Every structure is written in structure tokens, then in C-alpha cells.
Amino acid sequence: MEQTSLEVMFGGQGGDGSLTTGDAIAAIFKRCGLAVYTYKDFPSRIRGGHTNYVIRAGSEPDYGLADAVDALVAFDLEAVTAHIDELRPGGFVIFDTSSEALPARLRRPDVHWHEFPLARIAKDELGREIVRNTIALGAFAALAGIDPKIVRDEIRRTYERKGETIVELNLRAVDAGERVVAQAHAQPEQRLAPLPIEDGRLMMLGNDAIAFGALVAGCRFMAGYPITPATDILEWMARELPGVGGVVVQAEDELAAINMILGAAFAGARAMTATSGPGQALMTEAIGLAGVLEIPVVVIECARAGPSTGMPTKTEQSALNHLIYSGHGEIPRVVLAPGTVRESFELTVDAFNLAERYQLPVFVLTEQALCQSKSTVTLPDLDAVAVERGKLIAGGSVTFGDYQRFAPADDGVSPRVLPGVPGGMHLAAGAEHDPAGVVSENAANRKRLMEKRMRKLESMRDELPRPIVHGVADADIAIIGYGSNRGPIAEAVDRLCGSGVPVRFLQLRTLWPFPDGDIRSFVRGAQHVFVVENTFTGQLEALVRGVVGPLDILHGVRKYDGRPFRPIEIVDPIVRLTHAGELAAVQS
Amino acid sequence: MTAARVPTAKDYATETAAWWCPGCGDYGVLSALKSALAGLAIAPENIAFVAGIGCSGKIAGYLHSYAFHGAHGRALPVATGVKLANRALTVIAAGGDGDGYAIGAGHFVHTVRRNPDITYIVMDNQTYGLTKGQSSPTSAGGYVTSTSPAGNPDNPLNGLALALAAGATFLARGFAAQPKALVALMTAAIAHRGFSIVEVMSPCVTFNKHNTYAWFRENVYDIAERDGYAPTDRGAAFDALTRDGAIPLGIIYRENRPTFEDRCALPDLPIAQLDLRSCAREYAAIARDYR
Numbered sequence: 001m002e003q004t005s006l007e008v009m010f011g012g013q014g015g016d017g018s019l020t021t022g023d024a025i026a027a028i029f030k031r032c033g034l035a036v037y038t039y040k041d042f043p044s045r046i047r048g049g050h051t052n053y054v055i056r057a058g059s060e061p062d063y064g065l066a067d068a069v070d071a072l073v074a075f076d077l078e079a080v081t082a083h084i085d086e087l088r089p090g091g092f093v094i095f096d097t098s099s100e101a102l103p104a105r106l107r108r109p110d111v112h113w114h115e116f117p118l119a120r121i122a123k124d125e126l127g128r129e130i131v132r133n134t135i136a137l138g139a140f141a142a143l144a145g146i147d148p149k150i151v152r153d154e155i156r157r158t159y160e161r162k163g164e165t166i167v168e169l170n171l172r173a174v175d176a177g178e179r180v181v182a183q184a185h186a187q188p189e190q191r192l193a194p195l196p197i198e199d200g201r202l203m204m205l206g207n208d209a210i211a212f213g214a215l216v217a218g219c220r221f222m223a224g225y226p227i228t229p230a231t232d233i234l235e236w237m238a239r240e241l242p243g244v245g246g247v248v249v250q251a252e253d254e255l256a257a258i259n260m261i262l263g264a265a266f267a268g269a270r271a272m273t274a275t276s277g278p279g280q281a282l283m284t285e286a287i288g289l290a291g292v293l294e295i296p297v298v299v300i301e302c303a304r305a306g307p308s309t310g311m312p313t314k315t316e317q318s319a320l321n322h323l324i325y326s327g328h329g330e331i332p333r334v335v336l337a338p339g340t341v342r343e344s345f346e347l348t349v350d351a352f353n354l355a356e357r358y359q360l361p362v363f364v365l366t367e368q369a370l371c372q373s374k375s376t377v378t379l380p381d382l383d384a385v386a387v388e389r390g391k392l393i394a395g396g397s398v399t400f401g402d403y404q405r406f407a408p409a410d411d412g413v414s415p416r417v418l419p420g421v422p423g424g425m426h427l428a429a430g431a432e433h434d435p436a437g438v439v440s441e442n443a444a445n446r447k448r449l450m451e452k453r454m455r456k457l458e459s460m461r462d463e464l465p466r467p468i469v470h471g472v473a474d475a476d477i478a479i480i481g482y483g484s485n486r487g488p489i490a491e492a493v494d495r496l497c498g499s500g501v502p503v504r505f506l507q508l509r510t511l512w513p514f515p516d517g518d519i520r521s522f523v524r525g526a527q528h529v530f531v532v533e534n535t536f537t538g539q540l541e542a543l544v545r546g547v548v549g550p551l552d553i554l555h556g557v558r559k560y561d562g563r564p565f566r567p568i569e570i571v572d573p574i575v576r577l578t579h580a581g582e583l584a585a586v587q588s
Numbered sequence: 589m590t591a592a593r594v595p596t597a598k599d600y601a602t603e604t605a606a607w608w609c610p611g612c613g614d615y616g617v618l619s620a621l622k623s624a625l626a627g628l629a630i631a632p633e634n635i636a637f638v639a640g641i642g643c644s645g646k647i648a649g650y651l652h653s654y655a656f657h658g659a660h661g662r663a664l665p666v667a668t669g670v671k672l673a674n675r676a677l678t679v680i681a682a683g684g685d686g687d688g689y690a691i692g693a694g695h696f697v698h699t700v701r702r703n704p705d706i707t708y709i710v711m712d713n714q715t716y717g718l719t720k721g722q723s724s725p726t727s728a729g730g731y732v733t734s735t736s737p738a739g740n741p742d743n744p745l746n747g748l749a750l751a752l753a754a755g756a757t758f759l760a761r762g763f764a765a766q767p768k769a770l771v772a773l774m775t776a777a778i779a780h781r782g783f784s785i786v787e788v789m790s791p792c793v794t795f796n797k798h799n800t801y802a803w804f805r806e807n808v809y810d811i812a813e814r815d816g817y818a819p820t821d822r823g824a825a826f827d828a829l830t831r832d833g834a835i836p837l838g839i840i841y842r843e844n845r846p847t848f849e850d851r852c853a854l855p856d857l858p859i860a861q862l863d864l865r866s867c868a869r870e871y872a873a874i875a876r877d878y879r
Contacts, residue, residue, distance in 0.1 A: 202878035216871055218864030221673055223665075240874060244867045245855045247672055252698040256665040259658065263669025266656060267636065267677065268860030271669070285659050293658075382871045387864050394861070418860060419654035419670070419677055422633045427602075427649050429657040438604055439649060439657075 005058035006144060006190070008071040009086070010136075011079025015047040018075065020158075021133035022053035023374070028146060028154045029057035030203050030376050033195030037064055037487065038374040039564065044228065044312040050078050059195060060494070061376065062340045064369070064487030067568040071144065071189070073136050075118070080106050087111050092189045094118075094139055096132065112189060114143065116180045122173065131173040138177020145188035148178065201378055206344045206371035207232035207274075209379075210300055210364060211240070213348030214272055218387045219298070220246030221271040223260035225253055225279060228312040229368045230302035233274040254279035258286040258299070265295045266428065268394060268418040270352055274300035277310065277319055284326045287361050289430045291331020291453065294406065294416070296355035296362075296390075298348070303367045305562045314562030315369035317483060317534040323363045324512045324543075332412075332456045334362040335512035336465055339486025341377040344370070347509065349385055350465055357390035357463075358456045359413055365511065367534065369564035370484035391415040397422040404435040408448070412455035457513045465509040467518050475502035477578055478526035480519070480544055482508040485532050485565055492570035501580040511543075519547045528578050532557045532570055595629050597622035599652065606650045608643060613764030613790030613801075617711050618650055620767055621680075624774035630678050638667040640683030640692060643718045644711035644790070647682050661692030664699040667706050668848070674858040675705070675849050678778065682709040686716050689725040689745050696747070700754040700783055704848040707777045707784045710747060713792035714799045721795030731798060749829040751785055752822065752841060758784035759825065759841040763808055764791065765801055769837065776839060782847050789835070804835075811836040 008025060010018040022038065029036045034057040043049035056066055068088035074080045077100045080093065084106055087093065092112040095102055098119035107113065116139060122132040134155065141151045155174055159167045204212070211233045214222075222241060224234040238248040246269075251257040254275055261271035275283065280301055290297050303319040305311035323335045334354055338344040348364050355362040393415055400423040407414040414435075417424030426437040432449065434440040471479075471493040481489045486507050496503045506522045508515065523529050523544075531541040531554065538556045545554065557573050559565055574580060600622040608614045625635065632652045639648035641660035648657035654677075658666050667681040688696050688710045699706070715733070716722040723733045723740040726747070730739040748759050758780040762770040770788065777784035789808070791801050811817055811828060814836075818824065825841035855862075 202875060204878045208878070212871075212874060215867075215874070220859045220862055220864070221669070223669065240870075242853065244870055245857070245862050246859060247852050247854060249668070249672065249852075251665065252694055255662060256668075256695055256698070259662040259665035260669035260672075262658065263638070263656070263666035263671075264673035264859075265669075266654075266666070267670045267673035267858075269673035270864065271673070286662065289659050293656075379875065382875065383868055418674075419636045420633055420674060420860075422631070425632050425652055425654055427655040427657060429649065429655075430659060431657065 005056070005066055006070050007054060007056040007066040007068070008073065008140065008144070009052050009054045009069045009083060010073045010075070011050065011052040011083055012075030014042055014045060014049045014051040016075060017130065017133045018051060018053050021137050022055055024137060024154060024158050025140070026055045026203065026374055027158065028141065028151055029055065030201065031150045031154055032057070032146065034058060035061040035063070036203060036374065036376045039065055039369060040372055041563070042313055050082055052079065052083065060491070062487055063491045064484065064564055065566050067566050071140060073140055075132070075136070076100060077102070084108055092143060094136060094143070096136070114139065114181070114184065114186055121176055121180065125176060126169060126172055128169060131169055134170045134173035135177040138174035139181050140177070141174070142178045142181040143186060143189045145190060201376050203374055203376050204341060205232060205374050206338070206341050206366055207302065208236060209341045209344035209377065210274070210348045210366065210371065211236035213345035214298070214352065215240055215244065216382055216385045217349040217352035218270045219272050219352060220244065221261065221264040221269040222273065223249040223251045223257040223264075224273045224275065225251050225257050227276045227279045229304055229372045230274040230276045230279070230300065232372070233300060233302070254282040255286070258283040261297050262286060262290055262293070262295055265297050266293070266419070270356070272298035272300065274302060276302045276304050277306045277322070278308070280319060280322060287333070288327040288329050288331055290361040291333060292329070292430055292432075293428045294359040294414070294453065296359050298351045298355050298362050298364065300348070300364045301366070302371045303365060311562045313368065315367045315484060315534060315564055316560065316562060317367055318536070318539065319365065320511065320535070320539045323365055330454070332358070332360050332454055333512060334360065334460070334464070334510070335365055336362065337365045337482045337509060337511050338370070339483055339507050339509065341375040342379060343509065345379055347465055353386065353388040354460065354463065356392070357388055357413070358460050359390070359416060360456060365483065367484045393417040393421055393424065395421065398424045400425060405437050406433065406435045406449065406452070408435060408452060411459035412452050413459070461513070464513070464515070467509055467515060468507045469522070470505040470507060471497055472502035472504055474525065475504040476527040477501065477503045477574060477580065478523060478529045479503060479505040479532055479570070480508065480522070480529065480540070481505070481532040482511060482540070485534065488565040488567045489532055489570055491567040492574070495567060495571060496574065496580070503574070514543055514547070516547045519544055523548055527553060529554050530557050530574060531555070532565065534559050536560045595626045597626050600625050600632060602650050602652050604649050607646065609794045611793040612643070613713060613788070613792070614644055614647065614711055616764030616767055616770065617709065617788050617790055618647055620762070620770035620774055621651065621709065623771045624778060627771070627775055628778060634677055636667070636670045636677045636679045638663045638670065638679070638681045640687030642684040642687050642716070643713075644682060644684035645687060647711070661687050661690070662695065663687065664692065664695040664708065668699060668702070668704050671704050671706055672849065672852070672854065672859065674860045675854055676858050679706045680709065680778070681706060682711065685710060685712040685714060685726040685747070686724045689747050693725070697750065697754045700751045700756050702848040703755070703757055703783045703845055705781055705783070707774075707780075707786065709774070710785065710787045711790040712747075712787055713790050713796060715792050715796040717792045717795055728798060746829060748785065748787055748840060749826065752826055752829060756785060756841065757782040757843050757845050760785070760839045761787045761789070761835070761837050763789045763804055763837055765804070766837070773839065780842065782845060808835045808837050811838040811840055
């Protein structure tokens, strides 16, 4: 039967090449014209430990994981033990029998088993055990009914850089994989309906899109300290920034990183850092400094499961309160949250423009399930990306004595002068200061300067990225969510709507200043409002309650086991609580 | 300041008067810094001056320049960011022994390793002045304070020896009561291409009754007067810095090494002045890699 969605999981030990093979499969799906989402579930170590890589392909872009795994490629027994329950009935397993036999208790009768000695074939027939993964890929492609030519083209592309010998070896491995399937007289399990290939689509990680967005937005200075899952951005910028005249500093810690970008931004560079929970905690003091000094900086938070070390390679949305409330004293700040790879690019561009136009720190909040996941994406026109630098005096001169760095302004934003401009000399002090920058504890001045800074939150309202409404706008059932949950929620909404249960979904993209007005008008008329988030305490729900007040119809749908939602985990509670199941049979 | 005349120290004064205790060594530091900048004729708009927190950190408000008074212990990372964003600026950082050697010690060591073209002035009074006299990383062992009533249990930190071990390229020590020598040290430090450290013995007349002006006069000596001392000899410098007894003043060590800016291959045009809209070709090439 032809499928519109296929999810395959490669499971094995860390460092055994599952990731490379998974990337190749993802690329093959992309060549088939399908939309792709990948999810890496790996332990926080380099070698060993069970790891799996899930590649989901389908006709609909920007979905996340499916309800269940269609195909499991298990390189060892542990992969079967850990994931056999995630397979949908009717799915299939490819199991490498080279070193372990499959115990009967694991042999689910409702899935199809394809058992081949993959590693042994690799060693005996091809002389290199390492190509076991490519043999598995060949077998999987044959069973999934993928066009063999596309598979070969992609294998060539993947290994081209390593030379013709390696390309040939891997092509022979694909042959071997197809052969074992044919010899076992196994019929293709399914046929993916290929789509017309869209030219111009790219495939990248959320982190790639953030880094690329920053570069195109004119970021020319980055300082950071390696931390999972944000390190990709530091590495990306280290590779690409020198090519456009910029620089990356690997700092001694996050305290240094954030203070370096404050210095660079003070001097006039578009500057950013990227970190995750533990690093974000260390940056807290300097974020307050950026607020009071009115210095534009962009801070990327790639959230992972906390607290403390938590689960470094797992996803969570518990950093939200930290970004919104952290710090002593009060400052204006912005928190943006992309929900797709394209939005990761776009909102990072917005972050730089907002930071500089309003002279404040802007956070881009993403999570492991989006930032370390690859998706197919069509980026916006790179030539049309706007670089808006706001009230900036970067050249010429000003009159010393007349110029005031923190001069009163209706929108709270005073012209910012860069070092080097004659006449603009002033003190930028973390201590409270007067409009000229002179340290002052005068009561009236304090009140005036505090109001000037905080006024920015109001003056920027109309320029903040707006939420997106998915589904049926006047449906009785409403969902609010953000970030990596955009994919599974959108799929749940599409499925419910398709089953005759209308649902509306408000995907928030600005989380601070909190979009009170959008929330208020969105919930109007709803009979049930579900807040979907990856937290234990319901951080987003508390923010929503702060706007709508005590509301019986508000329900939390929360997941905090470090894994992203599958759509069924959103559909189920909605159907249960709203008795929608009695209205229509919801197909999963 | 007009370009036509020779600048004087007064050109670097702010309208805000310095506000330390009468007799504080920090007055001497500020005065020497202004004279050094005047001597080098560096225009105030081309100076970025970054200070830490504490009595010493207040100096940021007293030098006519682009001054940055940030968080406690973080002057050096801020200064590094400023320098990398605009290498045409003269970047100077200043702070006390607590700011640089306690809360900021990590940054101190790593900035030394990087060797950016920045001058760092450590105003060492061997106590925490602004919080009223607790022991600092350079306080003598046994020093009795409100937080060490039984005497300071810690050994004092030898900041310059630490810097030398970390690969410093310019080390000097001055004394706030020797203004001429201090101007000369600061002038040489600012002129040095690389990370230059000037540690200034800057007595706290209010809280430190041990390391007084009189005590320093008895305990310091000019290293240039030592027979055959060459500030390019790393071993000799280490010996001078770690030998018990008298405190050496003067240029203790210097060497030429590529700066952080050199090693990062920064373009001559300051990053802050790059045209941010001129890289369409580079962007298109990057996008192609993701097809």
C-alpha cells in the first residue's frame, strides 16, 4: 500500500555510524520529494551507549515525529529491547543477527521480521565491517520500496569526498542489502508515494538555520562556550564567520562569552552567543547589565532537560521562566521561539533587528527536539533579508556636552554612539545613571530612567513576531503551544480537523513581552483550551492563566520525560476531555 | 581637544570629580594614566576604558573616554570584545586585586593566554575597600579583618607570577606614590603590542593599616637597578617575582608575540565598520551546501 508517511529508526551503539546512515536516508527521502524531520536520541557520551536516530518522511512539511515507528533497523539486541513497543502493528524490523540471536519473547507477532547477518556479510563479502550500515540501508530501501536509482545517487553524493574506492564499496554494500532482501523472497513492505521534487529545498538542523540566520542578519562576532545542544552554532560560526570578516571566540566560560559580546556590541558589532540551561544561568548577571546599559545582544538558548546537568541530550521547555524572569532588577527583554527550521532562520534575523532597534537583549529560545533535528526547508530570499540598525551613530561626530547617551525618548530608545566617534565620550555604567551616563541615585532620575527603559516593551509591540493560528479559527477546542511542539500539535490539529473535530491552534512565536492581547482574543469563545508544553509545572500555562484568569476550561498537556510529543499524545487527552470521540471517530 | 595642540592630562578629565578617600593611591593611578595618554596623544574618542567593581572600578567614571563600568570581575572579557570588534581603538581595562585576582581570576589567566592588544591596570591595595576592609587575594597571611578575625588563613596570590606562568608578554609593577615612574610604565604598557599588565601598589589609607605608604617605601626596589637584569629573561623575571623579601618595581618582563587579533586573522577594517549587506555571494555558497 502507498503511504503518505514513513518513520524509520536506526538503533545501535553510539559511534557505530547510525547517524551517518540516518543522514543518508534523510537525504534519500528528500530526493524523493518528501518532507523530512529527524530526531536524534543519543546518550551524553561519545562512544557506546544505546543511540537511535529517527527519520520521519511524509507529504506534509514541518511535522515532528509520527505516532509510531514504521520500521526499525536494529544493529543489536538492545535496540530491539528498547524500541520494539514503539513499532506500529504491521511495521517491520531489520535485525542484524551477526552476533546475537533474537529471543522469542521479543518477537512481536504483529510486526514483520527480516533477520540478516549484516555485519558478517560486510566482513566476509565486502571485507569491511564498517559498511554494515550501508548494507542495512540497501535492505531497508528495498523493503520500503524506494527507487534504487535515488538510493545510489545519494550514496555517491554522501561518499564522493572520500574518493571513488569508498563510493564503490558503499554502492556494493547497497547491492548486498538489496540482494539479501531478494534472496529471502521478501516483498516490499510498503511503497512511499514519491512527490514531485521541489528544487530549492534545503535540509538543515534548527541550529544550522539559527547560525545561518545570524550570519545573514549581519552577526560578525560570536563568543561561546561549548555546551550540548548549542555547540553546533559555535562550530558553524567558527567555520563561516572568518569568511565574511567576522570572528568567533571560544571563551573560558559563559561569563566571559556573554561579557565579550557585550563589549563587541558596545563597540558596534552585531554580536551573539549560544548556550543551554547551565550556561544560561551563568550569563544571568550580564543580561541585566545589557538591559541597563541598553546594549543590543542576541542570546540563543538551546534548551535541554534540567535542572543542573539534567539530561544534556534531551529536550525540554523548562528554560522559559529563566529567560523571562532571571536576574535581579528589572529590564526590558524579548524572547522569541521558532517552531520550524525556517522560523529558526527568520526569528534569528528578527532577533538582531529588534535587539539593535530597541537596544536590549533578545533571546531566541529553541529546544533540543528542534535545534538538533534536521528538516527539509525552503529559506526566505537571502537578498531580501533586512538589516535594521535603529538609532545608531556609527560615524561623523556629535557635540560633546549636548549628546546624551541615555536621552529621554518617546519610544524609550536613545541614539547610540559608537566608540571612535568624536564628542560621544560617556560612561556606560551598570550603576543607575542619568541621561548623560553619570552615576546617580536621585529618586526622580531613577524613576524616569526606569520608565524610559521599560517603555520599549510597549513601543515594540507591533513589531514583534505574531503568533500563527492553525486549524479552524472558530473551533470550540483550542490549543496553545510553541517551539518544537509546533510539529506534533499541527499534525494533531490536522488529524482532528480531518476527522470532523474542528480545532484551533495558536502557535506563539513571541513569548516575551507576553502576547496578552493575542491570547485573550484567541481563547474567546473556546469551550476547551489545552496548553501543550514540555514542563512539569506548566510554565506556559501559568503565563496564559495570568492573562485569562481562573478558567475551568484550561487544561495542561505536559510531557517532561525528555522526549518530544508524538501527535497521538496530544490527540488522546483532547478526545478524552472533550468527548470528541463521541462526535467522530478520530483516526490515528 | 583640538588636533592642533599637544594634549595634556587635563584633556582626559571628566566633569565628575574623582571620589576616593583623601590619600588613596587610586588618585595616583588616575593621574598617571591621564599623563600617559596625553604623552601618547591618543584622542579620548579612540579610547575604550573598561573597569570592574570596587573602589578601583570607579576610575571608569573619571577618565574622559568611552568608558564601560560593567559587572564585578568581568572587565577583561568586555575589553576583549571591544578590541576584537574595533581593533583601531586603544583599549584599557582597570580594576582592583579583588576584581582581577578573585572573582575575575579565570578571565585574567585566559586573557593573558590570548594576548589581545589591551592594557590592564591592576590597582592593588591588598584589601576590599568598598565593602570596608575584608581580606583580598593579595592580603598577607594573618591579616586580621572583619571576615578573618583570627587572621587571614589564605596565602596571598602572586598575580604577576601567575601571569608569567600563563604566558604574559608585558609585566610591570608600579607604586602610586612614584608618579613619574608610573607614567613611564603605563606609557610603555599602552605602547606594547599585546596584553600588558601594570600592577600598581595603591595603598588603602582607610582600611589597610599594614601595607601603608611607609611600608611600601621600605619594601620596594627598582628592578632596573639590579645588576644585569634583562626584562626579556623569563627565568630571571620569575625569580624576581617569586623571591621572598623586597618587591620589585619597573618593567619585569616583556616579549613580542603575535596578538589574539593577529592569530584570529582579523581584517584591518574593524569588524564594527564592515558593510553588513555585501556578502550575497558567500551566503549563496553556504546555502548550496545544504541542497
